[in-house]
Amino acid sequence: xxxxxxxxxxxxxxxxxxxxxGLTLRLLGGAGIRCHCNKYSDFHRALGRVxxxxxxxxxxxxxxxxxxxxxxxxxxxxxxxxTAAYSYREIFYKGEFVFDIFFDKLQMNxxxxxxxxxxxxxPTIPLAExxxxxxxxxxxxxxxxxxxxxxxxxxxxxxxDNDKINVERISSVLADDWGFYYTVVTNLRKVKELAPKxxxxxxxxxxxxxxxxxxxxDAIENYPKTMGWKLRAKIGTHKKWYKExxxxxx
Numbered sequence: 001x002x003x004x005x006x007x008x009x010x011x012x013x014x015x016x017x018x019x020x021x022g023l024t025l026r027l028l029g030g031a032g033i034r035c036h037c038n039k040y041s042d043f044h045r046a047l048g049r050v051x052x053x054x055x056x057x058x059x060x061x062x063x064x065x066x067x068x069x070x071x072x073x074x075x076x077x078x079x080x081x082x083t084a085a086y087s088y089r090e091i092f093y094k095g096e097f098v099f100d101i102f103f104d105k106l107q108m109n110x111x112x113x114x115x116x117x118x119x120x121x122x123p124t125i126p127l128a129e130x131x132x133x134x135x136x137x138x139x140x141x142x143x144x145x146x147x148x149x150x151x152x153x154x155x156x157x158x159x160x161d162n163d164k165i166n167v168e169r170i171s172s173v174l175a176d177d178w179g180f181y182y183t184v185v186t187n188l189r190k191v192k193e194l195a196p197k198x199x200x201x202x203x204x205x206x207x208x209x210x211x212x213x214x215x216x217x218d219a220i221e222n223y224p225k226t227m228g229w230k231l232r233a234k235i236g237t238h239k240k241w242y243k244e245x246x247x248x249x250x
Contacts, residue, residue, distance in 0.1 A: 004051035007097070008034060011054050015123040018069055023062055024118050028106070028133055029055035032124040033147045037154040047146045047199060053100065057114055057125060060088070060103040075099070109242040110136040110180040112173070120161040127155055128166040132173065135187040136180065138242050145195045152191075152209045157216060167216060171223035178225075178232035179241030185220060188213050 008031055018025040027035055031051045034044055058066050067077065067090075075092040088107060092099045106112045112132055120126040125133075134140075134148050151165075158164030174181040192210055225233075232241075 004031075004034075007054065008051060010097070011056075011099075012123055014073065015056075017073075018066070019122070021065075021069060023058065023065055023069055025056055025058050025066065026114075026118050026121070027055070027124045028057055028102075028130065029053060030143060030147050031055070032130055033134075033151050036121075036124050036127065036130060037150050040150050040154045043153075043201075044146070044150045047150075049143060049146045049150075054098065055100045055102070057102040057104075057106065057118065059115070059118065063103055066101070070099070106133055107243075108133075108136060108245050109138045110177070110183060111243075112136065126161045126166065126169070127151070127164065128161065128169040131165055132170060132184070135184045137187070138183055140187060140190060140194070142198050145191060145198060148187075148191050149195050149199050149201075149209055152212045153205060157212055157219075165212075165216075167219045170216070171220050174220055175223050176226045176229055178229045181220065181229070182237070182241055185217055188217055 011027060011031065012035065015025050015027060026032075030049065031054055034041055034049075034051055037044060070092045071077075073094070075094045075097075078091040078093050078098075088103045088105055090101050090103075092101060104113065104115055106114070112129055114125065114129065117126060117129065124130060131148070131151055134144050134151070137144055155163065155165050157167050159168045160166060161169070170184075174184055192213055195209075196206065
């Protein structure tokens, strides 16, 4: 099997083995989108989207058990050189096979809390979070744009996690965090502006993607906001609304 598909299949086998041990391990990132978009997986590949990185997430309460499980599978933990102590992230490797594992939260430009959410899907994180983890990125790359387009093309919007992008979940997360909201809405609009420059596909497919973006933005805008959100909105972009992603060496 070619390249990244072989790596992805090995990863899925590991996730399944963990599940049989009672351990919750889920796939995220571009690999998660490839896995969850069966109908358009060939299109994803045709866009030149190569899966280089494997990102996984589990619960912090299972950290020791996951460490033991991966050690039994022949993986070694790679020390991180950081300017701050990260307790939510570890890297394991076996040869060229590298896993970036997060615990409870994905903390990048914005924070996504996965507690009580990982059981909603298998073997990936839920679709709402698959989208959120991409649109929380302040500086979108071409790969991010390709991932977002394929995810929106494949899946319908809905109010639950049953193979749908849960609009209620997305809207509720953003209703308490103006900075996160601002990045997401800005990026959804950027997808309409920038993605057609790097993704070639028929006009009818673009109509599907644009319609979902418009409906998602409308739902986010109309969802009741918290007082904290409203107070932060008054400050706007005069104050930095996102966190810099800390670079580290492995």
